[in-house]
Amino acid sequence: MTRLTLRSMIDDASKGMKKAVTEAMRGVDHIATTTDCWSVRRWSFIGVTAHWIDPDSLKRCSAALACKQLRGSHTVDVLANALDIHSEFEIRGKIQRTTTDNGSNFIKAFQVFGEDENNNAVGSDGDASQPGEDQEGGEEVEFVDVSVLLNEDDGLEFQLPKHQRCACHLLNLIATVDAQKATSNEAYKKVYRSTFGKCNALWNKCGRSTLAAETVEDACSLQLLRPNATRWKSLFLEQAVERLLRIIKDKGEGTIRVLCTDLKVSM
Template identity: 60%
Template sequence: MSVAETQENSSEVSQLSTSEEVGSKEDQPTLVHPWPYLEEFFEMVGCKNNSFRMRCKLCAPKYHELMAFKNSPSNLKKHIEKKHPTRLERCTQLTSASLKRKSSTEGSLAPPSKQTKLWETQRVSQASVDKVVLKFIVQGLHPPHVVQQQGFIDLVQHLRPNTSVMTRNTVVNKVTKASIEMRRKLKAALSEIEFIATTTDCWTAHRRSFIGVTAHWFNPQTLQRSCAALACKQLKGSHTFSALAGALNDIHTEFNIREKIVRTTTDNGSNFLKAFRIYGQTDENNNPEPVGESDGEEDDGGQNDNDDEEESVEGVEFVDAGALLDEDDYLEYQLPKHHRCACHLLNLVSTVDALKAEVNPLYKRVSRSTFAKCSSLWNKSSRSTTASELIEDHCKLQFLRPVATRWNSLFSAVERIVRVM
């Protein structure tokens, strides 16, 4: 064999070996880091048995290889604690962030089929449906006939198929029974309380008059403040002081708290003031002068009993009982001590002071002119739908009309006009 042929064969062998090496490198699988959040500190070198071979980047230029189990990077963390303690905090932050990310991802990727199955396994009884419907009517102040509306029936049956909806009469009966049970529990709770404060008010709505009473007390064991509505019922007839006193006395007697009330707070209406002035307790009638106390004289052994009896008979004044029976019996009702509402009193004081400012002629002229223009706007917007629509189109809101019985209504109405201007 010639030299030329030998060189040619050797070159072919070298090219073949080189191509085989390149092919073997391309066939090697790419190593995936088992803990990507630690790539800042460790590089994966390979695998050995059930462990990963990791190279520490922080030890460079020195080559330091570690072994870490496939199910835990604890060896890597120990290495950082011992060799690189300054980077331990950063490693802990990366680990906690990775755990949070993993938990949120697992929660979002939970299979919906399992959730559906869990929901479908819950059974709702007819009694629980009736209870929820009753709660909806009571808390929302809805009329009982709402259960007869087809839309409401479709809603309940869509949420829970094969469920019957109560009739109006059933709702009324259940509300009545619930009211009786609530009163019983409230009376039992108030029977254990020694001191109670109440508030009351009277108002008119939809051409009917109502009176409301609330009770407030402290729990003697926990000192927790509690409150409850005792009554909200219609008050027929004129709102005279005697009518208010009778209604309050009946409510206090019904709950057996007449002797426990320390104060009743009302507004400064003349009818309430007169009712408590006549029927209410005062410091004078709550602390009567002692009767029958000894005047310091020694007992005479009963020798002067006959003389005292004669003197007492002579001092008796006879009065016609018929005249007393014809007069109003102011002891018919018994009300507790009265307390005026401080907020309402301050409102009245400020109102009176504002009216006194009109003593100044200049201020009076400007004030009356301004409020006359405001009244014109209020009257026009409330009486004309066309004017109301124009105001809403241009101002994007409506004017508020002041009401005499609402304390801040005048301020709110004027503030709305100023805002539009």
């Protein structure tokens, strides 16, 4: 089977699934979506899912709308363009909320392109003049709500739904911030910064250099995993520190010493 034939089969299957999901959501009036970005081996991706209640059976339904690569920086324009997937499935006017994490890029994207009335409020500070006040002469002046003009859907601008910040991610942030309070103890703070300064040097080196990543994999038969700022558990329990300890246990501390020497970072 040639690569071209395989690609054609995948495209046909994707079109069939897209049509089926679109038909399933056609009779639904209220839909919620979620989206997230992540990186794997220096490649970035975005995923979008839809969730709704079937009006006949009252069952909860979910479907994946997109999982595609993001190229370049995750700017507000790039994210808004990726989330325009809602239009492809003909659900743009049905979405009640789109849930994301608390990443600044997502928050700004919804502030710039979202329809949330809290983001588009005009004159909320009470400074706006009322019609007819402080006007010289008797000439009438027509006041126009600028937010209405900015939010008009002329097909040339993205329009995102109302935004919902993920509650689980908020709890993760609370746990992270509270954990940092332990550094108020000077003795702990000294050890903490010394240890994680060296760990971060290793993680950053492997994240920025393909050669460094290959050196680690050759020596340890494993890759180092970098902490994810949006998932506090990734630092200790699931990825970064656990992987370092596993390498030391399986390969010995000498292996880490050689790596640090080769990569020119502090042991």
